[in-house]
Amino acid sequence: MNTSAEPQKSPWLIDPKIIARRVLLALALAATLVALGACSTARLAYNQAPNLLYWWLDGYVDFTSAQSPQARQDIDAFLAWHRSTELPTYARQLQQWQAMATQDMTPAQACAQFEAVRAAVQRASERSLEPLTRLAQQLSPEQQAHLQRHQSKSNESFEKDFLRGSPEQRLGQRLDKAVSRSEMLYGRLSPDQRELLQSSLQQSPWDAQKTQQERLRRQSDLLQTLQTVQALKNGNGNGNGNGNGNGNGNGNGNGNGNGAVNAAALNATRSYLARVLQSPTPGYSAYSQTQVQHGCAQFAALHNTTTPEQRANAVRVLKGYEDDLRALVAQR
Numbered sequence: 001m002n003t004s005a006e007p008q009k010s011p012w013l014i015d016p017k018i019i020a021r022r023v024l025l026a027l028a029l030a031a032t033l034v035a036l037g038a039c040s041t042a043r044l045a046y047n048q049a050p051n052l053l054y055w056w057l058d059g060y061v062d063f064t065s066a067q068s069p070q071a072r073q074d075i076d077a078f079l080a081w082h083r084s085t086e087l088p089t090y091a092r093q094l095q096q097w098q099a100m101a102t103q104d105m106t107p108a109q110a111c112a113q114f115e116a117v118r119a120a121v122q123r124a125s126e127r128s129l130e131p132l133t134r135l136a137q138q139l140s141p142e143q144q145a146h147l148q149r150h151q152s153k154s155n156e157s158f159e160k161d162f163l164r165g166s167p168e169q170r171l172g173q174r175l176d177k178a179v180s181r182s183e184m185l186y187g188r189l190s191p192d193q194r195e196l197l198q199s200s201l202q203q204s205p206w207d208a209q210k211t212q213q214e215r216l217r218r219q220s221d222l223l224q225t226l227q228t229v230q231a232l233k234n235g236n237g238n239g240n241g242n243g244n245g246n247g248n249g250n251g252n253g254n255g256n257g258n259g260a261v262n263a264a265a266l267n268a269t270r271s272y273l274a275r276v277l278q279s280p281t282p283g284y285s286a287y288s289q290t291q292v293q294h295g296c297a298q299f300a301a302l303h304n305t306t307t308p309e310q311r312a313n314a315v316r317v318l319k320g321y322e323d324d325l326r327a328l329v330a331q332r
Contacts (some may be wrong), residue, residue: 003060013294022115043324046083047331051074062146067138074131081127085121087325094322101314104304120138125273133261133269136229153220158215162208169209174201182302185317188312193305205290214279227270237305 004029045052053075057063063071089231093116100109139147162170178197183189278285 042163043328046324049079053079060147060150061135061139061143064140064143067135070138071079071131071135074134078128078131082124083328085330086124087329089120091322091325091329094325096319098315098318098322101303101311101318105300107293107296107300109220110299110303111292114292114296123279124271125277127235129266129269129273133229133265136226136269137233137261139226140229144223148223155212155215158212163212164294171201180274183256185314186306188271192303196302196305197298200294200301203294204298205287205294207287210284214281214284217279217281218276221272221275228268229265232262232268 050072053067054063056073057071057075093113097113098115136301164170164171174196175194178201179189179194182193182197279288
């Protein structure tokens with residue numbers, strides 16, 4: 001289940017990396033990815049998060065030697081907050097999911113868990129506002145061109161995965177991914193369970209063309225927001241980054257060019273992140289919510305077909321995640 005792009009995922013298997021691509025450069029969301037990664041590697045991955053996040057961001061903007069120290073400092077500060085504040089919350093959530101895994105579930109219950117994950121994403125996004133804005137102020141024209149090239153590659157990958165081939169081929173690819181994610185939690189699915197997933201995907205409201213158009217809007221919005229933030233740093237408060245004629249980052253800039261972040265620039269970044277989480281495109285929010293509801297129903301329907309052995313496997317997997325997160329918190 002997800003809110004706006006790739007095929008639906010369960011609330012226990014939501015991949016925050018997909019969301020992170022929508023909040024480009026969001027340190028917070030990539031950290032959430034490693035926090036909920038595979039049980040066998042979560043501790044190692046999270047302990048390597050400073051380097052992983054740095055290189056992930058560097059792939060988007062190609063840091064200069066002058067920018068690298070500040071970027072690493074911001075990443076370290078974010079992860080210190082994330083480890084002390086967010087990981088205990090995730091561990092409690094995983095403990096709750098273990099109890100839920102042993103029982104049947106309604107779509108409403110599944111959606112409630114999705115909302116808990118979305119709230120964590122919003123908290124992390126808010127925490128990342130200042131470092132993201134500071135980075136945006138520092139990007140050169142060459143780095144913005146690098147970012148645009150990265151966006152183009154991402155668009156090519158999306159087109160290859162979701163827009164090419166016959167409808168049957170595209171459905172088969174989506175089914176393979178859905179089965180793989182579900183089997184991470186439950187173990188091997190039965191033929192009937194695979195058929196249930198296929199039927200649900202066939203009925204899904206997800207529209208690859210509509211999603212690609214929203215991706216393009218967000219990418220354009222990001223580039224406009226970068227320009228707005230840089231104009232505010234230089235004292236010009238009339239820029240905006242609305243991406244679609246809705247929302248803005250207007251304000252009077254008082255930036256002094258030394259890395260300080262003023263309130264107007266922060267507001268421009270906050271407005272952009274808000275437009276990522278809730279698109280200003282007419283009808284898109286309703287489309288996203290329909291996807292969420294379908295994803296909740298899909299997850300609940302599959303979960304309610306699981307055997308006692310599959311539910312026991314889910315409890316073991318979730319317990320492993322919980323143990324890893326508690327161990328990470330204890331390492332402070």
